[in-house]
Amino acid sequence: xxxxxxxxxxxxxxxxxxxxxxxxxxxxxxxxxxxxxxxxxxxxxxxxxxxxxxxxxxxxxxxxxxxxxxxxxxxxxxxxxxxxxxxxxxxxxxxxxxxxxxxxxxxxxxxxxxxxxxxxxxxxxxxxxxxxxxxxxxxxxxxxxxxxxxxxxxxxxxxxxx
Amino acid sequence: xxxxxxxxxxxxxxxxxxxxxxxxxxxxxxxxxxxxxxxxxxxxxxxxxxxxxxxxxxxxxxxxxxxxxxxxxxxxxxxxxxxxxxxxxxxxxxxxxxxxxxxxxxxxxxxxxxxxxxxxxxxxxxxxxxxxxxxxxxxxxxxxxxxxx
Numbered sequence: 131x132x133x134x135x136x137x138x139x140x141x142x143x144x145x146x147x148x149x150x151x152x153x154x155x156x157x158x159x160x161x162x163x164x165x166x167x168x169x170x171x172x173x174x175x176x177x178x179x180x181x182x183x184x185x186x187x188x189x190x191x192x193x194x195x196x197x198x199x200x201x202x203x204x205x206x207x208x209x210x211x212x213x214x215x216x217x218x219x220x221x222x223x224x225x226x227x228x229x230x231x232x233x234x235x236x237x238x239x240x241x242x243x244x245x246x247x248x249x250x251x252x253x254x255x256x257x258x259x260x261x262x263x264x265x266x267x268x269x270x271x272x273x274x275x276x277x278x279x280x281x282x283x284x285x286x287x288x289x290x291x292x
Numbered sequence: 293x294x295x296x297x298x299x300x301x302x303x304x305x306x307x308x309x310x311x312x313x314x315x316x317x318x319x320x321x322x323x324x325x326x327x328x329x330x331x332x333x334x335x336x337x338x339x340x341x342x343x344x345x346x347x348x349x350x351x352x353x354x355x356x357x358x359x360x361x362x363x364x365x366x367x368x369x370x371x372x373x374x375x376x377x378x379x380x381x382x383x384x385x386x387x388x389x390x391x392x393x394x395x396x397x398x399x400x401x402x403x404x405x406x407x408x409x410x411x412x413x414x415x416x417x418x419x420x421x422x423x424x425x426x427x428x429x430x431x432x433x434x435x436x437x438x439x440x441x
Contacts (some may be wrong), residue, residue, distance in 0.1 A: 133356055147348035150336045152315055152328060170312045173349060177312075180355045184308035188346040193293075194303070201391065201398070212431070219433025230362065230427040236395065237364075237425065272393065280388035281380045281399070282345045 133181065140164070140172050145283075148185075192279065196246050200253040201274040202260060203239035205232070210267035211241055217263055218243050223256035238270055250275065293341035298326065299334055303343075310348075358404040360386075362427040363413060364395040365420065372396075378419045384412040395425065 133141070143161040148154040155173075156166040164172075176182040191199060206214060211229055218241065219227035226244040243260060247253040257273055264271075295303075301324060311319045321331040338344045353360055367375045372390075379385055379399060388399035401412050413424040 147346050150332045182349045183352045185310040185349045186306045186308045190345050193343045215433045227433040228429040229431040233425045274391040274393045276389040278390040282387050
């Protein structure tokens with residue numbers, strides 16, 4: 131792992147999130163034995179390196195009325211998926227899009243596109259647009275709605291691992 | 293919890309770009325036209341109500357030399373709670389969702405090394421007696437994350 135022991139200590143101290151106090155970095159510093167300026171500098175450097183992707187809120191889609199969250203999945207011919215995938219990913223309705231391996235026989239799908247909406251009707255309408263775009267290159271598809279968030283945390287480093 | 297327009301503005305404004313400074317809430321509050329105390333109390337209330345699942349830095353395991361992998365398990369409905377507890381007990385499980393399919397539990401493993409994915413999956417299989425299907429990303433076309441609040 132390409133991070134220093136101090137960065138690791140800092141990540142462990144931050145992974146539960148920042149406290150809602152006026153000086154949150156000072157509070158984190160207290161947990162690590164660093165001073166506030168070092169915490170701020172190290173986080174800035176980690177952000178520069180892309181190890182910190184962003185600093186801010188992870189909202190709960192459900193509580194914000196985005197109650198329909200459909201993982202649309204598609205069995206797209208291998209010779210077409212590299213060309214069609216980027217077009218699906220570029221659609222405004224799609225928040226994440228990946229090619230992943232199939233797991234036959236239980237799972238024939240190789241293209242995954244996440245669609246969010248305020249209702250299942252809205253998600254289905256967006257799914258129909260994707261289906262049209264994929265056309266005959268798509269042999270089968272399904273949609274998996276999420277019905278519960280079972281866990282949602284940031285990265286958790288194991289204590290004491292090297 | 294009923295969110296008012298100010299709460300919604302906070303959610304939209306603070307998904308990224310939280311300041312790295314000694315009094316970051318004061319800075320963020322000023323940009324929103326709020327007092328530091330008001331912002332802190334609203335954030336605290338939204339966190340307690342579950343509107344905010346987390347607040348702070350989001351780390352990228354892959355950028356640290358680690359790995360992510362989407363995984364799924366077909367959990368018998370009568371074992372769902374038990375398996376959920378077992379799976380969520382693993383610190384490598386970052387998100388977990390129940391979904392409408394025979395593969396009804398979908399979670400993301402985040403580990404510090406590539407090898408950690410397979411190792412964690414085998415441990416989860418041992419703990420649950422169920423097959424863990426691995427769906428690593430072969431190619432990513434887009435990741436966007438912006439909620440209309």
